[in-house]
Amino acid sequence: MAEANDVSGPLERYLSILEVVLASKDGLTVAELCRILDLPKPTVHRLVSALANAKALEVVDEGLKTYRVGVRMSRMLTLGRDENALINFCQVVCNELVNELEETCYVVKLAPQAAYTIAVAVTEQSYRLHVSANSEMPLHAAASSKMLLAYQDEGSRKRYLSGPLEKITPVTKTKVSEVLAEINKAKRDGYATCMGEVDPSTMAYAVPVFSPGGVFYSLGVTGPQFRINKWPKEYLLDRLRASADKLQRMMEMVGN
Template sequence: MSEDTKGPLERYLSILEVVLASGKGLTVAELGQILDLPKATTHRLLAALNGAKVLDVAEEGRRTYRAGARLARMLTLGTDENMLINFCQVVCNELVNELEETCYVVKLSSKSAYAVAVAVTDHSYRLHVMPGSEMPLHAAASSRILLAYQDDAARRRYLGAPLEKITPLTKVRLADVLATINEARRNGYATCLGEVDPSTMAYAVPVFSPGGVIYAVGVTGPQFRISKWPHDELLQRLRSAADKLRRMLEMSTS
């Protein structure tokens, strides 16, 4: 079908369909040939889609266009929520057997961060995190690592409400909270020591899912038990669990 018989929306949708079908991405020339579009028109449409973060540009020997973060997030939204929760629960159940502490997966929504799956052990003296419970955006380790991979405008939007002083150790000055989030981004993990509960400690790592970082895997428990774990070993186990969840999420949106 030639360009003059297609409306603008149809041409954009055609590009997205072909790019998604290709799997590995396509060049301007390949897209123009497949869709029978002039090179200038193809360039213009791709520039608009790239500017909207629906498509990304990859430079790996040749310039190709692939599904971008925004498109991936849209596809994730269309995935069966029950299946996603089941995947998260599988990861939590396996991780709790290794760490013998409360393990959980947290998801970042448009307004909050909340636990989608939780697994506890018999010796958990209390349940620190429950499925569906919101995590303090300024204090929880999981929230910090999720915000660490958002842009500055998004961080400030999430942290726009007055920040609650949950414990004497909770940071409530925006500059201090943003500093801990920046530190989490540099380190690739976040911690929470007595800021949500005076006696607990938590670690969380990001899940690099198809839609960007909107999931985090965490562990929490009494400080005296969590602190006994060798730092690198604890992080390695969390990251292995996060990587497994990433693979599950990729499969669910493929």
């Protein structure tokens, strides 16, 4: 019978795999895990398959069978994060961005049942719109929410979009198939838009904030359509992406 403090059993091997995959950031192949952990290939195959089935790992490259942290483990990791420090970093990024773009900037977090803002910086022009601190963002209509759903698995997308979708404005999409098509386009393009779908007079752009475990935060800018349109789209996206990269580096400091 194994001793209580035995660290050579199956649980230790599962934890070792998760630990090195987390440390790798970009993921590891079975061959790389074998070399790092000095385990036989059949054993690693069995362990990663079990972890993938439990959504603690996921395959990001079918050709090379590269494994990275899965959605379930990512959500578990967020439970131990210093939320106050993260929100402070989000606010810093929003404050810097609003000074540059002179439009409302915000960070949205994907929770188990909804997406909501955790940091907002408003322009001095006081056009606050529908975005305020701790406001829930429509999962089927807001640019920030669509960007978050773009990086979730198919089952999660369908769960978030289950139930009737509200017709908020005349152009709000309420068919799941149409919303999914827009979400897939956001994934391909690397950004999402909201053109009068939440407020008829406004528009928004949003980009993902990447982390080793997935995308659970997005960064957006919104304002009246006539003001947002004064900026070249690529300029807005460049500024959003640069700020999202900075926020990603900040998040890594608090263990996200």
